[in-house]
Amino acid sequence: MNKPYIPPKVWQWEKETHSRFANINRPIAGATHDKELPVGRHPLQLYSLATPNGVKVTVLLEELLAMGKKDAEYDAWLINIGDGDQFSSGFVDINPNSKIPALVDHSTASPTRVFESGAIMLYLAEKFEAFVPLQEPGRAECLSWLFWQIGSAPYLGGGFGHFYAYAPEKWEYPINRFAMEIKRQLDVLDRNLASRQFLCGDDYNIADMAVYSWYGQLVLTGLYESKEFLDVASYRHVNRWATEIHNRPAVRRGRKVNRASKSGLAERHDASELDALEKN
Numbered sequence: 001m002n003k004p005y006i007p008p009k010v011w012q013w014e015k016e017t018h019s020r021f022a023n024i025n026r027p028i029a030g031a032t033h034d035k036e037l038p039v040g041r042h043p044l045q046l047y048s049l050a051t052p053n054g055v056k057v058t059v060l061l062e063e064l065l066a067m068g069k070k071d072a073e074y075d076a077w078l079i080n081i082g083d084g085d086q087f088s089s090g091f092v093d094i095n096p097n098s099k100i101p102a103l104v105d106h107s108t109a110s111p112t113r114v115f116e117s118g119a120i121m122l123y124l125a126e127k128f129e130a131f132v133p134l135q136e137p138g139r140a141e142c143l144s145w146l147f148w149q150i151g152s153a154p155y156l157g158g159g160f161g162h163f164y165a166y167a168p169e170k171w172e173y174p175i176n177r178f179a180m181e182i183k184r185q186l187d188v189l190d191r192n193l194a195s196r197q198f199l200c201g202d203d204y205n206i207a208d209m210a211v212y213s214w215y216g217q218l219v220l221t222g223l224y225e226s227k228e229f230l231d232v233a234s235y236r237h238v239n240r241w242a243t244e245i246h247n248r249p250a251v252r253r254g255r256k257v258n259r260a261s262k263s264g265l266a267e268r269h270d271a272s273e274l275d276a277l278e279k280n
Contacts, residue, residue, distance in 0.1 A: 024084050030092060037090035040075025047077050047091060048101035050258045052157070052213040053117045057101045059209045059254030060121055060131065066250040069128045076257045118150045121206045131205045141200045145207035153214055155181045165224040179230065186235045189215060193237035208245060216242030
């Protein structure tokens, strides 16, 4: 039997050697190397990766383009977090927290940086006056579900995902603890969606896009290969809602952006290019 861990009085960092993320995990912020970020020809420059947090923003941008918001055209640049791209000096300048996604809007008087996925979604929705209610109580409901997702994601990704899929050993206590919380969150969604088409009622908005990127993909595609373990099929209303969103053309396009290519670059210039990609 292993000895119980006794925390030291002062924690000291010992660099990991056996973790999947050992080369990027560290207890300090700041850049590790100098590298400027590329800038394309559109006002909106997105630096990201097609993780659930990254998909939130590309889905929104594709939905804006689908409804005819031509000023929502953007360039998307791949930030490979496994290689530590998020610690370049250029990326740290636009996101001091070194997490994807990050956005720079060059259409403003001076470039506007926006980091954190929820902040980017709200910024874009307000900029284009779409997918966010402007009046109460709808606006408060939308923002409540948006921030519910932001508060919940660490339990799903950083908690359950880490201990179930990525930790070097399987430990029963943390897996059970986080699995219980994820199932509780799925039950929250299922109960809400039992009487609503979308999270806030009849209208699809940024809250649906944000929650879908994590929980919708969890029940449909099985993040962390956990569909059977979490019995996601039992959440009938979540599955119905997630399937409806998953099959939207703009959502299908949004999921394709910022996936690694042979060149290491995922670049997007206009809708026609992704339309062609989707057909291949």
